[in-house]
Each structure stands twice: as C-alpha cells, then as structure tokens.
Amino acid sequence: MARTIVYRSLYAVLLLIAASFLVFYGMRLAPGDVAEVLASHPTGQMTVERIREDLGLNRPVFVQYGTYMRELLSGNLGVSLVTGEPISEILRTSASYTLRLAVLAFLLSIGLAIPLGALAAWKRNSLFDQGTMLIAVIGMGIPNFFLAVLLIQLFTVRLGWLPVAGYETPKHIIMPALVLAAEALAINLRVVRSSVLEELGRDYVRTLKAKGLSNRRILWLHVLRNSLPPVIALAGIMMRTLLGYTLIVETIFRWPGLGYQLVNAVLKRDYTVAQTLAILLTAAVIIFNALADLLQQWADPRTRGKAGA
Amino acid sequence: MTAMVPTADIDSGSGTAPLLQVRDLVTSIKGRKSDVAAVDHVSFSVSRGEIFGVVGESGCGKSMTALSILRLIPVNAAITGGAILFDGVDLTTLNERAMRSIRGNRISMVFQEPMTALDPSFTVGTQITEVIHAHSNVSKAEARERAAQMLDRLGITNAASRLDSYPHQFSGGMRQRVMMALALVMNPQLLIADEPTTALDVTIQAQILDLIAELRRDMGLSVLLITHNLGVVHEIADRVAVMYAGEVVEIGPVQQIFANPQHPYTQGLLRSMPYLTDRQDRLYVIPGRVPELRAMPSGCRFAARCRNRIPICTQRHPQLVENEPRHALRCFNPTPYVD
Amino acid sequence: MTAFDSSSLPPEAPIEAVVAVAPGLTWGERLAPFLANKLAVLGAFLTFFFLVVACIGAAIMFVPGWSDLYIDQRLRETLLRPLSPGFPLGTDQFGRDMMWRIAAGTAVSLFTGLAVTIISMFFGMILGALAGYAGGIVDRVISAFIDLVWGFPVILVAVIFVGALKPGLTAVILAISVVNWAGFARIVRAQVISLKERAFIEAARALGVPSWKIIVRHLVPNMLGTSLVMASYYIAVTVIAEAGLAFIGLGAQPPTPSLGQMISEGRNFLYVNPWVAILPGMTIALIVLGLNTLGDGLRDIFDPHLRRS
Numbered sequence: 001m002a003r004t005i006v007y008r009s010l011y012a013v014l015l016l017i018a019a020s021f022l023v024f025y026g027m028r029l030a031p032g033d034v035a036e037v038l039a040s041h042p043t044g045q046m047t048v049e050r051i052r053e054d055l056g057l058n059r060p061v062f063v064q065y066g067t068y069m070r071e072l073l074s075g076n077l078g079v080s081l082v083t084g085e086p087i088s089e090i091l092r093t094s095a096s097y098t099l100r101l102a103v104l105a106f107l108l109s110i111g112l113a114i115p116l117g118a119l120a121a122w123k124r125n126s127l128f129d130q131g132t133m134l135i136a137v138i139g140m141g142i143p144n145f146f147l148a149v150l151l152i153q154l155f156t157v158r159l160g161w162l163p164v165a166g167y168e169t170p171k172h173i174i175m176p177a178l179v180l181a182a183e184a185l186a187i188n189l190r191v192v193r194s195s196v197l198e199e200l201g202r203d204y205v206r207t208l209k210a211k212g213l214s215n216r217r218i219l220w221l222h223v224l225r226n227s228l229p230p231v232i233a234l235a236g237i238m239m240r241t242l243l244g245y246t247l248i249v250e251t252i253f254r255w256p257g258l259g260y261q262l263v264n265a266v267l268k269r270d271y272t273v274a275q276t277l278a279i280l281l282t283a284a285v286i287i288f289n290a291l292a293d294l295l296q297q298w299a300d301p302r303t304r305g306k307a308g309a
Numbered sequence: 310m311t312a313m314v315p316t317a318d319i320d321s322g323s324g325t326a327p328l329l330q331v332r333d334l335v336t337s338i339k340g341r342k343s344d345v346a347a348v349d350h351v352s353f354s355v356s357r358g359e360i361f362g363v364v365g366e367s368g369c370g371k372s373m374t375a376l377s378i379l380r381l382i383p384v385n386a387a388i389t390g391g392a393i394l395f396d397g398v399d400l401t402t403l404n405e406r407a408m409r410s411i412r413g414n415r416i417s418m419v420f421q422e423p424m425t426a427l428d429p430s431f432t433v434g435t436q437i438t439e440v441i442h443a444h445s446n447v448s449k450a451e452a453r454e455r456a457a458q459m460l461d462r463l464g465i466t467n468a469a470s471r472l473d474s475y476p477h478q479f480s481g482g483m484r485q486r487v488m489m490a491l492a493l494v495m496n497p498q499l500l501i502a503d504e505p506t507t508a509l510d511v512t513i514q515a516q517i518l519d520l521i522a523e524l525r526r527d528m529g530l531s532v533l534l535i536t537h538n539l540g541v542v543h544e545i546a547d548r549v550a551v552m553y554a555g556e557v558v559e560i561g562p563v564q565q566i567f568a569n570p571q572h573p574y575t576q577g578l579l580r581s582m583p584y585l586t587d588r589q590d591r592l593y594v595i596p597g598r599v600p601e602l603r604a605m606p607s608g609c610r611f612a613a614r615c616r617n618r619i620p621i622c623t624q625r626h627p628q629l630v631e632n633e634p635r636h637a638l639r640c641f642n643p644t645p646y647v648d
Numbered sequence: 649m650t651a652f653d654s655s656s657l658p659p660e661a662p663i664e665a666v667v668a669v670a671p672g673l674t675w676g677e678r679l680a681p682f683l684a685n686k687l688a689v690l691g692a693f694l695t696f697f698f699l700v701v702a703c704i705g706a707a708i709m710f711v712p713g714w715s716d717l718y719i720d721q722r723l724r725e726t727l728l729r730p731l732s733p734g735f736p737l738g739t740d741q742f743g744r745d746m747m748w749r750i751a752a753g754t755a756v757s758l759f760t761g762l763a764v765t766i767i768s769m770f771f772g773m774i775l776g777a778l779a780g781y782a783g784g785i786v787d788r789v790i791s792a793f794i795d796l797v798w799g800f801p802v803i804l805v806a807v808i809f810v811g812a813l814k815p816g817l818t819a820v821i822l823a824i825s826v827v828n829w830a831g832f833a834r835i836v837r838a839q840v841i842s843l844k845e846r847a848f849i850e851a852a853r854a855l856g857v858p859s860w861k862i863i864v865r866h867l868v869p870n871m872l873g874t875s876l877v878m879a880s881y882y883i884a885v886t887v888i889a890e891a892g893l894a895f896i897g898l899g900a901q902p903p904t905p906s907l908g909q910m911i912s913e914g915r916n917f918l919y920v921n922p923w924v925a926i927l928p929g930m931t932i933a934l935i936v937l938g939l940n941t942l943g944d945g946l947r948d949i950f951d952p953h954l955r956r957s
Binding site for chain 2: 202203204206207208209210211212213214217222225226
Binding site for chain 1: 792795796800801802803804807808809810811812815888891892895896897898908911912914915918919922925926929932933936937940
C-alpha cells in the first residue's frame with residue numbers, strides 16, 4: 001500500500017505540473033487582453049508596453065511559468081487586476097465558503113444515500129423502495145441549473161421560505177447545498193441500493209442469519225460494510241464532480257466561493273485571479289482523482305491485504 | 310399435489326424422546342400459478358448424540374428441509390404444514406425473536422461453501438465472538454478467549470493470533486474449521502451440516518468428517534448431515550433418510566440400508582457410487598431425470614426412472630411403510646439388491 | 649448501413665468472440681429488444697422530435713428574413729403566458745415569441761452537442777487506436793493525456809477555455825471536446841488491445857495480410873455500434889454542459905439564442921411568468937431524457953453483454 005501511495009502521488013505531481021502549465025499557457029493565450037484590461041483601468045496611466053514589461057509578458061512562456069509557480073508556491077499570489085485586492089485574501093474568504101457548501105452537499109448526498117439506499121434494498125419492491133428510486137431518477141434527469149430554478153420557484157416565489165441568493169444567513173446555504181447534492185445523491189442512492197442488493201444475495205448473509213444475529217446487525221454492520229467499496233470508490237469521483245458543479249451552483253446563488261469568484265474573474269477578464277483560482281481548482285481535481293484511486297484500493301480488504309504483503 | 314399421506318415416524322428406537330422430530334413437514338415455493346411443495350410431508354427424527362444423514366440428488370429438497378428447521382428458507386418459500394419439534398418445542402410456531410435465540414446457540418448450521426459463507430470484511434475472531442455476544446453476556450476478553458479455545462479445539466494452530474486474520478487468509482479446509490468453530494462455540498445441541506465437505510478435496514474431507522465424529526463423541530452433539538454423497542453417510546452416520554423429489558423414499562439404520570437397500574432409487578444411488586463399483590468399467594447412471602416440482606406425477610415419483618416399475622406404480626402414490634424394524638420404504642415393488 | 653451487417657465479416661473469424669455486435673442476428677432480431685423496450689422507443693421518438701425542432705430552428709436562424717420570428721421584439725406584448733392568442737408558448741421579457749426562441753435554442757443545443765461529439769469521436773478514435781495499436785511509449789504518453797483530462801470537470805475546463813479565449817460557443821465546443829475525446833479514446837484503446845492479440849494469430853495464419861488491416865476490418869464495424877451508443881450519451885452530456893455554461897453567462901452570447909441563457913434570463917421574471925424559465929428548462933430535460941433512453945436502447949442492441957436484466 002505504501003508503495004502504491006508513493007507511485008500514485010508521484011504521478012499526481014507529474015499531472016499537476018503538466019496541468020498547471022497548460023492552464024497557465026491557456027490563460028496567456030490572450031495577453032493583449034490582459035494588458036488592455038490594465039491600461040483601461042481608471043487608476044493607471046500605464047501603457048500596454050509598460051504593463052507587458054512589468055508582468056514579464058515579453059519573456060519566454062517557460063520562464064514566465066517558472067517565475068509564476070515560484071511565487072505561487074511561496075505564497076505570493078499577487079493582486080486582482082480589477083480591484084487590487086490581494087488574491088490571498090480573496091482565496092481565504094471564498095475557500096471557506098466553498099468548503100462549507102461542498103462539505104454540506106457531500107455529507108447530504110452520502111448521509112442520505114446510505115441509509116435510504118440500504119433500506120430500499122432491504123425492503124425491495126416496496127413502496128418505499130419505488131419512491132426512493134423515483135427520487136433518484138428525477139435527481140439524475142434534471143440539470144442542476146434547472147433544478148435551481150425550480151427550487152427558487154417553489155421555495156422563494158411560491159412559499160417565500162428561502163432567500164433567492166446571497167450568503168448572509170444560514171438559510172442561504174440550503175438551496176445551493178440541495179442543488180449541489182442532488183445529482184450525487186441520486187447516483188449514490190442507486191449505487192448503494194444495487195450494492196446492498198448484491199451483498200444480500202451472498203452466502204455469508206445466510207451464515208449470519210444462522211448465527212442468530214439480529215437483522216439490524218446483519219444489514220447495518222455486515223452487509224453495509226461489504227457494500228461500501230463501490231460507494232467509497234464513487235465518493236472520490238463525487239468530490240471531483242461536486243467541485244466542478246460549484247462553478248455553476250455558486251454563480252446561480254451568488255454564493256461567494258471559489259467557483260463564483262473564478263467565473264466572475266473570467267467574465268471581468270481579471271486574469272491574475274482567474275489564473276490562480278483555475279490552477280488551484282485544477283490541482284484540487286488532480287488530488288481528488290489520486291485520492292479516489294487510493295480510496296478505491298483501500299476500501300477493499302482483499303486488495304488491501306495483498307498490497308500490504 | 311398428492312393426497313395427504315400418513316407417514317411413519319421412524320426413530321432410532323433408543324426409547325428416549327428424540328432431540329429433533331420433523332413431522333409431516335411441507336415447505337412450499339411460491340410459483341407463478343400455484344405453490345409447489347419442495348419438501349413434501351417429510352418426517353424423521355434425530356436422537357441425542359446421533360448422526361443422521363439425509364441423502365439425495367440436488368433439488369430433492371434435502372437442503373430446503375435443513376433450512377426449514379432453522380427457518381432460513383428463501384423469501385419466496387414458506388413452511389405450509391407439519392411440525393418441527395426441537396426439545397419439545399415446535400419451531401414453526403416461534404416468533405422471529407425466539408427463533409434468533411435458537412439459531413447459532415442451540416441449533417447451528419455449517420454450509421457447503423467455506424469460500425463464501427464467511428463475511429470477507431471481518432476477522433474470523435469478530436465473526437466468532439459476535440455469536441457469543443449475540444447469545445450470552447460475557448466480556449470481550451472472555452469471548453475472545455472462548456473463540457480461541459474453539460479454534461484450537463478444531464485443530465487450528467496459533468489459534469489466538471489467527472483470530473485477527475481475515476477469511477481470505479485461510480485455506481478452504483481451514484475455513485471450514487472456522488465455520489464449524491463459529492457454529493459450535495455456543496455448544497449447541499444440534500449441528501446441521503449442509504454438504505460440509507463437498508467443496509473440499511478428498512484428504513480434507515476425511516479430516517472434517519473425522520472431526521464431526523469426534524465432536525459427537527466428546528460433546529454429545531447431534532448432527533443432521535445433508536449430503537449427496539452416500540460414502541460420507543456410510544462413513545459417519547448412524548441412520549439415513551434417502552430423499553427423492555421432495556419425499557423420503559427410504560429411511561433406516563445405515564448398516565441395514567447399505568447391506569440391504571430396498572428402494573430401487575437407493576439401489577441406483579449405491580450402484581452409482583464409485584468405490585463400491587470397482588468391478589464395473591463404467592459408473593452406473595440412473596436413467597432419466599428428476600420430475601419437475603410443477604409437474605409431479607400422481608403415482609410414484611420415481612416410476613419413470615424405475616427398473617422395477619409395475620402398472621400400479623404410475624397409478625397410485627406409495628406410502629412409506631416399515632418393512633423390517635426401524636427400516637421403512639416407499640415402494641410397491643421392492644426387490645433384493647443385486648450389485 | 650451495411651457496415652453493421654455481420655455478413656460482411658468472414659463467418660469463421662475467431663475474432664467474433666470479442667466483437668460487441670452479436671453475430672448471426674438479422675436486423676429484425678436486433679431491433680426486437682429495442683422495440684420491446686418502451687422507454688427506448690420513447691427515447692427514439694423524443695430524439696427524433698427534437699431533431700426536427702432543431703432543423704426548424706436552424707432554418708429560422710439561417711434563412712434570411714425568417715430570423716424575425718425569434719428576434720422580433722413586441723414591447724407591448726411582453727411576458728405573455730403560454731396559450732396566449734398568437735403565441736402558443738407565450739413571449740419573453742422583450743415580447744419575443746417563446747416557441748420560435750425555443751426552436752432556435754434547441755438547434756444551438758443539439759448542433760453544439762453534435763459538433764462536440766463528432767470532434768471528440770474523431771480525435772478519440774484516432775488517438776485511442778494509435779495508443780492501443782502502437783503500445784509502448786506512444787501508449788504511455790497518450791494514456792497519460794487520457795488520465796489527465798478524463799473525468800476532469802467539464803465546467804472547470806470550459807471556464808478556463810473561456811478565460812483563454814472569450815465567452816462564446818467556440819470556447820464551449822473546444823472545452824467540452826477536450827474532455828470528451830478521452831472517453832472515446834479509452835474505449836477504442838481497450839478494444840484495439842483486445843483485438844490486437846487475436847489479430848496477430850489470424851495474421852500468422854493468413855500469411856501476407858498485415859495485422860493492422862485485420863484490426864481495421866474488425867474494429868470499424870464494432871466501433872460503429874459502440875460509438876452510436878456513446879454518442880447519444882455524450883450529446884446529452886454536452887447539451888447539459890452547454891446550457892449550464894450559457895446559464896452562467898460563459899456560453900453562447902446574445903443574439904445567439906440558447907436554452908441555458910433563456911432559463912437564466914427567465915429567472916428574473918419568475919414572479920410574473922415562470923414559464924419563461926421553465927419551458928426552456930423542460931426542453932433541455934426532455935432532450936436529455938430522450939438521448940439517454942435512446943442510448944440505453946441502442947446499448948441493448950449493440951452490446952448484449954451489457955444488457956441489464
């Protein structure tokens with residue numbers, strides 16, 4: 001297992017370097033724009049050429065990348081081109097918002113999917129089972145931005161219970177968390193149900209019954225434990241997907257997290273912010289991918305045993 | 310379904326009340342059109358300290374009989390008739406909770422597949438101790454101690470350290486010993502062993518059978534041994550019931566049945582046993598197939614495959630009749646066994 | 649469609665064992681499970697219906713003079729509800745006819761989906777086949793690229809592309825293609841690798857036939873089936889991604905009509921006429937439902953091994 005971790009981490013670092021360079025290069029494809037953004041900025045009387053020189057835009061792209069990464073890794077993230085705010089400050093506040101939203105959505109999707117999915121499998125073909133699966137089908141079929149509109153129509157326009165957007169009160173997180181969790185919840189429900197169903201048919205379940213154990217212990221300890229590998233394996237992928245969706249969901253609900261900041265920066269051509277946030281989110285995705293791989297191996301004691309030997 | 314048949318209750322003749330009495334047990338499987346009886350009016354009894362074998366081909370209802378005793382039959386099946394008296398209590402009338410307190414505690418079961426019958430995600434120690442915790446109030450340390458003793462008793466070396474191993478770290482034979490350990494750790498009165506040796510290779514088979522015989526001797530255990538292998542029955546069982554198409558067709562002491570098998574089906578089974586037919590070039594095979602549950606003939610169920618068939622066989626259903634002491638069979642035209 | 653016909657394969661080909669297209673079945677036999685699957689028929693119907701709508705939409709967008717239908721503003725007839733006289737689906741905030749706008753938006757959605765899928769199939773198949781056939785270092789480089797982009801959140805990539813270029817359909821199409829090709833490449837690579845071994849044996853028997861010719865001969869008919877299945881799923885994914893990006897302002901820019909953008913604008917008028925947002929949302933949901941169920945049905949035909957019981 002230790003070897004696997006080392007190899008997978010090294011590979012992740014390689015991917016990180018490649019991806020960050022691609023993002024960096026991509027964002028520099030339109031450097032004219034950047035300089036023009038600055039030149040048009042009301043506070044500055046700078047010329048486009050002067051800005052290019054200041055930012056080192058006339059040096060080879062590899063050198064620029066090296067400089068940028070050195071600064072980034074030493075924590076010197078620079079300032080926003082548009083507002084002049086330090087990027088580290090933007091990062092600090094928005095990261096905590098995204099973390100709150102993503103963790104809540106993740107817990108919501110896993111925390112609801114495991115008990116509901118397992119129960120649906122145990123009470124197979126019951127009304128409860130069919131109802132749960134109907135929710136799953138709906139959750140998977142409706143694009144999240146449309147679900148957001150439907151929820152706003154229901155909870156804000158019709159019922160007046162929840163605010164339409166913003167971040168000021170605890171109520172503000174409810175709709176974005178629901179929308180962010182919906183697809184993951186739907187997928188998890190199906191995976192948990194089919195995995196539990198498969199485990200329930202296994203021989204060891206009969207042994208457990210013959211041992212005189214309670215149904216509760218059989219389902220929630222033994223069967224659930226054996227049903228988890230596919231769910232855990234999926235959890236890594238879920239984190240990554242959730243991260244992607246934060247861009248849309250945060251923007252819809254004007255939730256001031258990383259995704260909202262990135263989309264805004266891109267729309268305002270605030271390229272220093274956009275570049276840094278894009279590289280950090282890319283890094284997060286690559287790290288989640290590596291974690292997902294490792295989780296998948298760890299979740300299964302059979303492969304864990306072999307890898308440890 | 311055939312008409313109700315009174316069936317002889319043939320016991321070991323020991324005089325004392327048997328530990329387990331199965332009386333006219335009917336277990337039905339829900340079909341699309343109608344229910345079919347997978348176990349059809351089966352009666353037998355197991356005395357204290359006795360090893361009772363049930364033999365038959367796969368699908369004859371022997372496993373369903375075993376599962377019915379512990380009420381572990383699949384969801385699409387149900388016990389629809391008869392009684393299962395265990396130590397004087399009818400198990401078919403108990404609620405689920407009372408039934409749970411018997412399973413693994415007073416009646417245990419060992420299954421055929423040692424590879425898959427254990428939970429792969431928990432150590433064998435956990436799997437044994439949870440039986441102890443389910444049925445008694447003991448400390449963790451004490452449960453662990455008892456689990457280790459049991460593994461040691463069943464011939465697993467370094468038992469205490471092996472408690473922390475996972476099932477996949479054991480060989481097939483060792484796994485079956487683990488299965489038996491968790492079946493026997495509560496010191497049950499009855500062990501139901503469903504094809505306990507079928508998945509093992511020959512030398513391991515012999516070891517496990519020796520172990521069962523030894524436990525019976527030392528612990529006074531009663532054993533209900535389900536198998537398709539007459540050799541296994543011959544080796545360790547005291548009495549045997551031969552099942553065919555959901556019914557008992559012959560029942561009696563093992564020596565009598567082997568020395569003088571009366572039912573043509575039992576005779577066929579004996580003929581098809583490899584080590585008794587050394588003289589023949591080819592293994593004997595009973596012609597034809599077991600009738601389907603849905604299309605059970607109204608006469609003798611074995612008639613279509615029987616070499617002794619006479620006209621009445623296809624017209625009337627034979628009863629189980631005692632033709633010598635403690636030996637009964639279900640046949641209109643028994644003939645002496647010719648090898 | 650003769651490429652699908654199993655009779656075009658040599659009957660004795662040992663390679664039949666690995667092909668996805670079940671051999672020896674007539675078209676009637678292959679279509680039977682599809683027609684028996686009511687959902688698949690519904691999916692085919694929905695897809696066909698929206699293709700027709702998309703063609704009409706494309707026509708009104710590109711035929712000079714017809715574009716008035718969806719562009720014309722009638723400021724005295726804004727936000728009319730559906731079933732209003734003259735406007736079966738109502739009007740939007742500028743009094744534009746919702747029916748024609750949805751038709752035009754459907755055209756943009758579906759043809760974006762088609763374009764992305766064709767581009768990613770083209771590159772995915774070439775690179776996947778190359779990796780699988782060449783093996784060695786070529787395979788490792790291509791596989792690393794597949795690993796890098798496969799499963800990357802499409803939205804994040806699209807935001808980066810929009811940052812590098814500018815908001816609009818071009819960036820969206822490029823971004824989604826950059827992710828989706830990897831999905832095709834993985835499948836083709838796996839198929840080529842499994843075909844390669846058998847092809848070499850066959851090539852050794854039939855002296856003089858180069859193994860790549862054998863691979864191509866078997867791969868092409870195989871991949872056509874699998875591709876159709878994957879294409880319907882990928883078009884659905886693209887339709888959702890395009891609409892999501894348009895929703896947050898990074899996709900198609902006005903005056904190009906887009907369903908996502910229509911939902912986003914309609915969000916502001918939920919109190920007056922929620923249908924302005926809900927109708928385009930339902931359109932997307934139905935397009936996606938149609939494509940997904942069609943994909944399921946096609947999979948049953950071409951890949952009987954995957955058929956779910």
